[in-house]
Amino acid sequence: MPNPEAYVGRPTSRVDGPAKVTGAARYAAEYFAPDLAYGVVVSSAIARGRITAIDTAAALAVPGVIHVFTHENRPRTAWLDYNYRDEVAPPGSPFRPLHGPEIQFSGQPVALVVAESFEAAGYAASLVKVEYEAAGHVTDLEVKRHEAYVPKKKRAGVKPPPEPRGDPEGAFGAAPVHVDGDYTHAIEHHNPMEPHASTVVWEGDGKLTIYDKVQGSQNSQKYVASVFGLNADDVRVVNAYVGGAFGSGLRPQYQLFLAVMAALELKRSVRVVLTRDQMFTFTHRPHALQTIRLGADEEGRLMSVRHDVVQSTSQFEDYQENIVNWSGLMYRCDNVALTHKLAQIDTYTPGDMRAPGATTGVFALEIAMDELAERVGIDPVELRLRNYAEKDQDENKEFTSKELRECYRIGAERFGWSRRNPAPRSMRDGRELVGWGMATGCWEAYFQKTSARARLAAGGELEIATASSDIGTGTYTILAQLAADDLGVPIERVAVRIGDSSLPASPIEGGSWTAASAGAAVQAACGAVREKLLGLARSIDGSPLANAGIEHVAFRDGRIELAGDPERFVTLADAMQAGGVEHVEAEETVSPDILTSMRYSMYTHSAIFAEVKVDEELGIIRVTRIVNAVAAGRILNPKTARSQVLGGIVMGVGMALEEESMLDHNLGRFMNHNFAEYHVPVNADIHDIDVIFVPEHDDKANPLGVKGLGEIGIVGTAAAIANAIYHATGKRIRALPITPDKLL
Amino acid sequence: MNNFEYLRAETLDQAVAAAAANPAAKFIAGGTNLVDLMKYNVERPERVIDITRLPLREIAPTEEGGLLIGALVPNSDLAYDERIQACYPLLASAILAGASPQLRNSATTGGNLLQRTRCYYFYDPGTPCNKREPGTGCPAIEGQNRIHAILGTSEHCIATHPSDMCVGLAALEAVIHVQGQGGARRIPIGEFHRLPGDTPHIDTTLRHDEVVTGVELPPSDYGSNHTYLKLRDRLSYAFALVSVAAALKIEDGVVAKARLALGGVAHKPWRDTAAEALLVGNPPGRERFAAAAEEVLRDARGYAHNSFKIELARRAIIRALEQAAAGTPQSQTDKRIR
């Protein structure tokens, strides 16, 4: 029976909100130490080649400069690639800062200037003179396309394309209706508000406390220990607050290496903060060249699906995303061929960015489906219903749950889709053309092994602890809600401690798995505390709960009550007193059930509807309305959940219309490396966004039945907008972002 | 950022003398552009002369019936000044089309005139750039040039002047008041900014020791027949791909006077008097507007990524003139284009 007093399921404001808006919440670059020195990175001007000379004399002469680290004087660090491979590293040789004279990408760190003040370090950094011998570089994926290869080593945790099924070529030939198109999008950089930064506090005796901008404190901890040959216990990494990351903090970035290197060498605390332009020198959403071929019968039923992708990676790592599998998963089709290849260009290794792979692949697939609907002459929603996948044909599994039909129905109804005139260019509002488009979204519902600890004190204070992070998603809040409900304490009494490598083990925060995984771990730990408390309560002489099992009691208002007879209870304080303890504590670990994951596929789904208004003559597009109906299992906190989906949608608007990291292929360098020229949506770009959570019950995906919401909001959004633009203008744009020039 | 000496000027003479004494000195007003450029090591002044205490914050009527705007009047104050809103709404609109409220609160009239290009390469000392380091070359010509100029370019530089305010000032025929060691000068706005030629590192005709003291606006008589139309890659807070300031004086159904200036297309606010002349003496109408646009763009030249600006500018000119003729100036708050 749902508990009407429960925090879970109720819109609950962020428990960390006051700390954030008052500035009490501190981020990686906001920690101080009495002996703090400041490091500023010097970045390479060329994309490939070698350093022939590096002159640090002028920099060293600046008053306050302590040291300039270069490849020539870098302290020794681990030798093997293996030591540099973090939890989410793709196959290959991870980048090693200041390793040698070789330059592998533009903006590569070539020196670290450390000084008594940030100002001195910054000035000195501008005086470091580097001479290079440039070698030919290539940063244009089109040029490297013909060298594309299937990566030999697969990246752990990323599904390679499934084997082809049926006879895709034959079926395509036989199909009366065809869609055949090339799709592409621009490279994007994550650009979280908070720049990447590490403050390394030298605690003496080789012990370090590191405040790092990262999505997993234990990932950084292991990396630092392994690269610098330290004992993991001597390295504590804290990321209590993260000012956005979107995947850019999954892997430890080079400022961490540099700050730790300097701290160990100088035996003092060091902070390194990257500048906004340096935020364009590492991970990014890779470029991808996609081709989709759909064959269908006259009713629009898919007969053949082919999706081929060449994705960019660096020269040193085989970064891989699942871009194409969605095309075999999302719709029913018996003849499918999906291929994914890599081509190396001279940039840093790309990395996961909000719904990696899905954002890319689904945007192409969902535009292709819109093209198909038009060719067949049926409504785009109807086309998707006709091809509805009842099971996962890629892996031949049932879904744990899939309320996508309801997403289409409820989303279409809220949007008013039935009033759509199917003909392109048929709808107007004054001078502007109006377009309505839609798309499907899909993302994996992951669940990861995670540990958590719960500790309830006799006074009623509950502390929850897990190394998990909150990158702005609301983890603090949902963990507090879950714990408060489980132990019947007011949420104000719950202290959530996360973002600290010394806490119970947790994976990086990524893949939208944290709510499910950390949440289940917290629930398990609280469950264990409940058991212990009940045991103590029952041990009281003449206990009113003497014969009660855990299923017979409720924890409410600091009491353990007999369900159905709340007058029979033991207070938590009395139970602890009886046991002679001041607090009760338990740590639990949850992990996915292998059998379930062998039998079932777990996905979050959504249906996105978008309205655009286009001033055709001038190419100016306004996204005036978006409705996104999401089926993501149980919603723990409708308020933070909605924020996550909103954020994803806004990023989808950015992908559709604005975001583009521009490479100068002659220089091999990203050029618009600042917020004035790398455009993300501003308030004026965002109008009505309606997020609907479609009821979905899932008792298999994980113990909590939640599927995660951090990423689903972006998947499909760009396609819905591109489809709306087509509907408005009759122009089919298959290359993102759709800037004004593309409509002229 | 380099180390520099900081001086606060209490009088105009002090400011001028301090600049004259050091060829690597820079004035600082709102600092919204200079400080950014210093952080990027693009500007490395040895001496920074703070002019914000100088008495240049008034907007005063002139004998001719216009206004003299002090160089330190913040962009926000200027845009919301009652006299500006009543008599020079085109200028108010141009200012409000630019930057963000926070920036406009800090930015000054003089600083806005002298803001530097937004060319990606100019901002990145890791790349060559003739404007930043004369003689190193212009990578934009063969590189990323989406935001670059289509008019008045040279083989040495194809950068644009990024200001919105200045486009409004060009259409309103403002005169810049400056003072240096050689005394006071008045420079018509059209002669203030330069084309790049073979000296793209020199943006304006202002001398090193000269302080901009004010901007004079002649009387204006366009009523509601004006507009500032700015087209950009997002609906707010982006520099113009193309912008158009247009003002018409219409008497008895005929254009008696026309002013037309473009932003985002050249190294300076681009006013075209020949195009204006084509409009005068004719009733306002799309055909005439198209002829004017043709005239403005006659010598336009595009590069790999910015050729679209030629067509975009043509359409923007026509639309802006339509807005001006109809007396329905573009709103800067409602992003729907009229």
Ligand SMILES: Cc1cc2nc3c(=O)[nH]c(=O)nc-3n(C[C@H](O)[C@H](O)[C@H](O)COP(=O)(O)OP(=O)(O)OC[C@H]3O[C@@H](n4cnc5c(N)ncnc54)[C@H](O)[C@@H]3O)c2cc1C
């Ligand atoms: C993110 C961003 C977005 C922006 N978007 C826009 C936009 O869309 N449209 C737009 O028009 N502008 C935009 N701007 C630019 C903004 O308008 C300018 O930065 C501002 O007007 C500069 O004024 P300031 O007083 O801050 O100048 P400062 O930075 O103080 O000075 C700029 C230059 O002018 C010189 N100077 C200043 N005052 C005088 C004087 N009285 N005499 C002689 N020399 C002087 C300085 O020496 C310096 O070289 C944007 C700026 C930023 C940072």
Ligand code: SF4
């Ligand atoms: S266009 Fe001008 S400012 Fe830009 S790189 Fe070329 S010379 Fe430099």
